[in-house]
Amino acid sequence: MKGTKAVVGVFSFFDDTLKAIENAKAGNYEYRVYSPFASHHLEDATLPGKSPVRFVTATGALTGLVSGFALAILCSMDWPMRVSAKDVVSVPGFVVIGYECTILFGAIATLLAMFHFCRLPDILRKVGYDPRFSDDKFGVVVSCGGEEVDTVVESLKRAGADEVEVRDAL
Amino acid sequence: MSSTSNIHSHSHAASPDSKSGQPQGEVTYKEVTDTVLKMLEPPKAGWYLLLGFMLLLVGIGAVAWTKQILMGIGNAGKSHPIAWGFYITTFVFWVGIAHSGTLISAVLYLYRARFRMAIYRLAEAMTVFAVLTAGLFPLIHLGRVWFFYWLMPYPNQRALWPNFRSPLLWDVFAVSTYLTVSATFFIIGLIPDIAVARDRAKTTFRKVLYTITSLGWSGSNKQWKHFSAAYLLFAAFATPLVVSVHSVVSWDFAMSIVPGWHATIFPPYFVAGAIFSGVAMVITLAVPMRRIFGLQRIITDVHFDAMSKLIIVTSAVVGYAYITEFYVAWFSNNPFERAQFMYRISGDMAWAFWIMFTCNVIAPLPLWYKPLRTYIPFLFVLSIIINIGMWFERFNIIAQSLAHEFVPYSWGGYNFSWTDWGILVGSFGWFGMQMTLFVKFFPAVAICEIKEIMDPPVRNAGALGHH
Numbered sequence: 100m101k102g103t104k105a106v107v108g109v110f111s112f113f114d115d116t117l118k119a120i121e122n123a124k125a126g127n128y129e130y131r132v133y134s135p136f137a138s139h140h141l142e143d144a145t146l147p148g149k150s151p152v153r154f155v156t157a158t159g160a161l162t163g164l165v166s167g168f169a170l171a172i173l174c175s176m177d178w179p180m181r182v183s184a185k186d187v188v189s190v191p192g193f194v195v196i197g198y199e200c201t202i203l204f205g206a207i208a209t210l211l212a213m214f215h216f217c218r219l220p221d222i223l224r225k226v227g228y229d230p231r232f233s234d235d236k237f238g239v240v241v242s243c244g245g246e247e248v249d250t251v252v253e254s255l256k257r258a259g260a261d262e263v264e265v266r267d268a269l
Numbered sequence: 270m271s272s273t274s275n276i277h278s279h280s281h282a283a284s285p286d287s288k289s290g291q292p293q294g295e296v297t298y299k300e301v302t303d304t305v306l307k308m309l310e311p312p313k314a315g316w317y318l319l320l321g322f323m324l325l326l327v328g329i330g331a332v333a334w335t336k337q338i339l340m341g342i343g344n345a346g347k348s349h350p351i352a353w354g355f356y357i358t359t360f361v362f363w364v365g366i367a368h369s370g371t372l373i374s375a376v377l378y379l380y381r382a383r384f385r386m387a388i389y390r391l392a393e394a395m396t397v398f399a400v401l402t403a404g405l406f407p408l409i410h411l412g413r414v415w416f417f418y419w420l421m422p423y424p425n426q427r428a429l430w431p432n433f434r435s436p437l438l439w440d441v442f443a444v445s446t447y448l449t450v451s452a453t454f455f456i457i458g459l460i461p462d463i464a465v466a467r468d469r470a471k472t473t474f475r476k477v478l479y480t481i482t483s484l485g486w487s488g489s490n491k492q493w494k495h496f497s498a499a500y501l502l503f504a505a506f507a508t509p510l511v512v513s514v515h516s517v518v519s520w521d522f523a524m525s526i527v528p529g530w531h532a533t534i535f536p537p538y539f540v541a542g543a544i545f546s547g548v549a550m551v552i553t554l555a556v557p558m559r560r561i562f563g564l565q566r567i568i569t570d571v572h573f574d575a576m577s578k579l580i581i582v583t584s585a586v587v588g589y590a591y592i593t594e595f596y597v598a599w600f601s602n603n604p605f606e607r608a609q610f611m612y613r614i615s616g617d618m619a620w621a622f623w624i625m626f627t628c629n630v631i632a633p634l635p636l637w638y639k640p641l642r643t644y645i646p647f648l649f650v651l652s653i654i655i656n657i658g659m660w661f662e663r664f665n666i667i668a669q670s671l672a673h674e675f676v677p678y679s680w681g682g683y684n685f686s687w688t689d690w691g692i693l694v695g696s697f698g699w700f701g702m703q704m705t706l707f708v709k710f711f712p713a714v715a716i717c718e719i720k721e722i723m724d725p726p727v728r729n730a731g732a733l734g735h736h
Contacts, residue, residue: 113725114733132490135298135465136720137497140733145490150498174422174430185434195439195517199446202513206450206506210457213499214484217492219460221485228487230468233461235298259728 104248105268107227108239108255113140115259116237120144122254123241133228133238152212159208160201167200168193226268236261242268296566298720305462305714306469308562312709315561323702330695333688334409342412346686350679351671355689356410359696361663362546363403364444364518365539366656368511369547369579370396371451374458375507378500383722384575387568390462390715391558392551393455398703399550400448402696407440409692436520443517447510454503460486461496462712478710488717515539522666528609529670532597538590545583545629546659548576552652556645558708567714570643577642580633580655587662588630605675612673613665617682621661621669628658 110116116132117140123130132145171193179187213219227240239260241251248265255263337344347354370392377385408414420441422431431438464486467479486492516536523535532538552573559568598606613622632654635641642648668683707713727733 111726112728114727114729133488134490134493135488136461136717137493138721138725140725141490142494142497146494150495152495152498153502156499156502170422171433175433178428178430182432182434189434192434192439195513196433196442198509198513199439199442202506202510203446203449206453206503209499209502209506210453213457213495216495217486219484219486219492221487222480223485233465233468233488234302 103245103268104243105227105266106241106243106248106251106255107229107264107266108241108258108260109229109231109262109264110237110239110259111235111261112259113138113237116141116239117144119239119255119258119260122258123239123251126241126250126254128247128251129242131227131240131242133232133240135233135235135237150216152209152216155212155215156205156209160205162208163200163202163204164197166204167197170200171196226266296723298723298726301567301716301719301723302465302469304562304564304567305712305716306466308708308713309466309475309710316705316709320702320705323698323705326694326698327702328695328698329691330693330698333691333695337409337412337688337692338414344686344688345692346684346689348681348684350674350681351668351683353410353667353671354683355664355685355693356406358660358663358667359693360403360406360410361518361539361667362656362660363399363406363696363700364515365543365546365659365663366550367396367399367403367447367451367547368515368540368543369545369551370394370399371447371454371507371511372544372547373551374454375504376511378504379508382575384572386715386718386722387564388551388555388572388576389718390458391554391713392547393451393458394704394707394713395547395550395554396451397448397455398700398707399547400444400451401703402700404444404448405696405699436517436524439517440521443514447514450503450507450510454507457496457500457503458715458718459711460484461488461717462715464488465716466712482711511544512536512540515543522670527670527674528603528605529594529613529666529673532594534590534593534597538587541583541586541590542629542659542662545580545587546656548579548583549652549655549659552576552648553656554704556649556652558713562708564714567719573645573648574639574642577636577648580651581636584629584633584636584655591626591630609670609673613669616669616673618665618669618672621665625658625661625665628654629662632658 108119110119116134120130120132120141121144130145132141134141172188175187175189181187185192227238229236229238232238239255239258241255243251252263252265345355347356370389373385373392374389374396377389407420408417411417420431420438422433431441460483463479463483467476467483470476470479516539519535519539522530523532525531555568555572559565595610598610613619632651635647636651672682673680725733
């Protein structure tokens with residue numbers, strides 16, 4: 100958050116939270132929303148579009164596919180012993196290794212991508228966080244300059260905030 | 270107007286006959302948080318007793334395994350002709366138990382089955398702990414457990430590599446991938462709920478534990494967006510694993526030429542059996558947990574009804590597979606296959622077959638009667654019966670087939686040893702110990718996802734439209 104102040108609005112109602120988001124967007128303010136659960140309404144209102152996690156996942160999965168086959172083929176060629184009349188490079192048998200490595204690498208890539216895009220781990224939580232946001236309240240935190248604080252406070256109250264608090268942004 | 274009252278007035282509270290799996294009655298977000306976190310309160314004497322009992326079982330297993338390591342693998346009951354006996358039976362049993370966890374958490378997630386929300390965390394925990402238990406058995410079976418790393422492809426001075434054409438190596442890859450992916454899926458799903466516990470932790474130990482393990486999760490819009498995308502992708506990866514892992518386990522048998530093993534029906538037969546036993550284990554765990562922790566409004570009749578239906582379907586599939594095996598043995602006109610299946614129903618280990626058939630095919634039939642699908646004492650007993658039957662299913666496949674191969678000279682039986690039984694008991698203790706610790710230290714019911722399926726509180730009814 101770039102502003103010098105963080106104005107935190109605590110909401111009990113979901114539609115009020117959406118209204119506060121619209122107000123922040125209309126005022127061209129930088130904002131963040133906290134919610135106790137994932138909601139497609141919030142996602143549509145704040146960050147429409149698809150998450151880039153999927154590209155990392157696809158890259159990881161393809162790497163896994165190639166690595167799995169490469170591992171099985173190269174190891175077999177390094178010790179070229181024919182077993183049970185099967186080819187040294189037995190592609191049907193190696194499909195299982197390729198398949199499992201596709202999933203393994205894809206899942207690990209997804210995990211790393213999620214950590215990267217969610218900025219985790221982040222033990223020192225964000226400015227404006229309130230423990231109630233993990234229970235039954237929604238939070239809209241608007242970043243602004245000191246001279247805009249009153250306007251933002253008013254806008255959050257108008258949207259239906261239960262409480263509005265001004266904090267120093269870091 | 271308070272948010273609580275508004276949740277009441279605006280939530281479309283599920284009626285008892287609802288199929289949504291939504292918590293029943295007028296449940297608020299706060300109630301969900303409080304009910305689940307109540308499970309994490311300091312344990313009472315009963316919990317310590319249970320943990321102590323599990324540790325006792327682990328101790329029995331440890332003594333038996335130590336004895337086997339010191340005295341040699343001959344201490345176990347396996348011997349010619351049944352070289353794969355008790356341990357591989359128990360390995361397949363525990364891998365099977367693991368399966369329904371992924372089915373409930375991943376497959377039903379992709380199908381948007383809302384009833385999964387209340388039970389999937391328990392099922393996922395069961396998956397991870399069951400795979401951790403299953404993974405011990407190939408090592409125990411090896412005898413010289415300290416050479417287990419020979420299974421892994423690593424550069425070594427002998428320039429040897431494992432045989433990638435062997436289903437046993439496929440199994441190493443399948444099970445280790447399954448463990449990694451299911452554990453990751455489980456831990457990722459836990460992060461937002463651990464954050465809920467972190468914000469309400471009362472002791473310094475818990476505060477530190479949850480602060481570290483929640484990784485600083487704050488539930489911001491950005492985090493939820495990428496979390497949801499990643500979670501969907503994890504579910505998409507875990508789903509083919511449900512099918513592949515037990516298929517690969519079944520190929521450990523089906524790729525050989527042993528009569529009774531060499532069958533193309535094995536992969537679907539094993540997958541259905543795994544889901545069957547896993548769902549039964551979820552019921553075995555959910556019934557006492559629901560009662561002890563007072564989760565009746567979260568884990569409802571809807572969930573038990575849905576799980577009972579899964580049992581009916583998978584029981585029918587395994588029953589069909591049992592009968593098909595006999596039909597194929599007869600229709601193939603292969604004398605060895607015919608002899609094998611005659612031996613199964615009338616040989617000296619026929620009791621194992623009839624236990625399996627009774628427990629897995631006959632015992633679940635009353636579930637067609639609807640009231641029994643929500644009659645908890647019946648379900649609890651049935652779930653235990655099913656898992657006894659499923660252990661015997663694997664024993665039938667493994668021990669009976671090896672006991673009666675091609676050459677009459679090599680026919681034989683299985684001599685159960687106390688080491689076998691000790692290690693089996695120890696595996697239940699190991700699994701139970703992990704579950705007992707888990708339910709006291711981490712949220713065993715998904716807080717955030719239950720809230721997700723509840724209608725959010727709105728000031729103006731209809732403000733969100735239909736969703």
